[in-house]
Amino acid sequence: MATSRHSNVLPGFNLALGYTLVYLSLIVLIPLAAVFIKSTSLSAAEFWNVVTAPRVVASYKISFGLSLLAAAINVVFGLMLAWALVRYSFPGKKLVDALVDLPFALPTAVTGIALTAIYAGNGWLGKPLEAIGLKVAYSPPGILVALIFIGLPFVVRTVQPILEDLDTELEEAAASLGARRWQTFRRVVLPILLPALLTGFALAFARAVGEYGSVIFIAGNMPFVSEITPLMIITKLEQYDYVGATAIAAVMLVLSFFLLLVINLLQAWTARRTGRNR
């Protein structure tokens, strides 16, 4: 009874588990716990007042709403981009493939400045857009553009390997059974890509919620209109209101964790529904 006879093929489970827990604690859990501990120096009423201040609540809406929207847009266009990169060959394909990673590598401030220059009222794209009545820079659409930009690689890179493994025979089989192109995509291709798309969505969303550098230049940072939550935290910090900053940070953490949990559960559900976890 003391030692299990059920030995595993791969040794070192205990070691791996111990290492994982220690590492995760040091790098992730302890710093995050500090946020919560710090924020408890506020009384419940004070805490509630800080985190539900109208200006802060408006920033939650901007941050989470636009991040979800940006991730959703990235799922659609990231999938199209990945599809083109995997299924077709065209001149400059290698270059395009390399460009996809650029948002990972670029310092976020550079991204912000570049996007602002282009989408500002006198910029290359900002001018014609403003002429048709769409103000991008210094307004919520500008934030959206920045969040789409930084989130794009996540969807492309998670979907790409799955697409490469996807046998064209499956689509041929579907076609020979009388399925139209759309039916084949909807019933055969999409269900197979769905877990990867959800992962890409989650990553792009998580990145977008935490983004600060690129957004801050293009957002215009008008209270109630284009202020993101990370900016609220920075603002508090600049006023030496560390406790207030951590209170908002704690709320942000809980909200993000909750949303990522939902996405994970969704993923588990699709996996179960399609027979992968049996």
Place this chain on the structure above:
Amino acid sequence: MSIEVRNINKQFGNFVALDDVSLDFPTGQLVALLGPSGCGKTTLLRIIAGLESADQGHVLLEGEDASNTHVRERQVGFVFQHYALFRHMSVFENVAFGLRVKARKPPEAEIRKKVHALLDLVQLDWLADRFPAQLSGGQRQRIALARALAVEPRVLLLDEPFGALDAKVRKELRRWLRQLHDELHITSIFVTHDQEEALEVADRVVLMNRGRVEQIGSPEEVYQHPATPFVYGFLGAVNYFHGRAEEGRVRVGEDLLHHETDALTESLAPGASVVAFVRPHELDVLVGEDIGNIGVAARISRILAFGVTARIELEGINGATGQHFEVEITREQVEQQGLSEGLEVRLVPSRLKVFEHNTTETS
């Protein structure tokens, strides 16, 4: 439904996959496309299905030109070598797929009835709720076949259907496919590189090599009367003798091989370079007797006597030095004649097929 292909050409870059191929597949028959890998058989099947398009030529289904018909409208059932089952759907949903994507979707009760009938047909109804990953290779291929049959195809096309299975399962499925075809009588073409499989299962065999059709016929015809050296070499084990034509015989160095004359050998000029084919069981082994230069001199290098027949490997001496031969005789003969390794014998063919050497293409 009958299938005809007319003057099909297909190139991949510089590689000629199909070179002016014309074939008729009569209604209700099970035809095998047989040939070595790269001979164009799969390409031809895919062109018939509409999964690939020919550079030139036409595909006629029931006399109607279907060259420009999309695969979805051709009503062909296609079975892939690696099954191509939808792994995110249960076995039931896989089979139901073709019914669910129909423009006029049948009612759910009808779909259920039909899918279960098909699963019964392939004897796997008890697996309806499983997923493809939980099935064995043989079961997967049977499900793939049930799925293809669900849309009531006019023809059934199978691309190396048993190629990914192990030998025992393959044999079982062969017999099963033949039975199924006898029940359904649907015009079927299957591609294989396994000559045994083709000869055992098919009504007719089409032998292909390098994008061309070498011979068409019943399994007996092609096995007993191979039309070309390629077919001779491809269908079963064979011994080659290179030599020169003389009247009614072939001279291999000092040795002589006699043969019956036919239209082909009559046309040979005396002295022409020829190659003679003999199957292992068509060679007699003679020991010790003084028969002059009849047959080819050889030395026994190995005797493998563990089956019903004994297989003897020999090495040529004199005229056929350096060549290897294979003979199949009964175990009794081996004992009676006192054959042993290292013994020098003469090989005399009871049946010999002679082709002119310059047209020889062996596999």
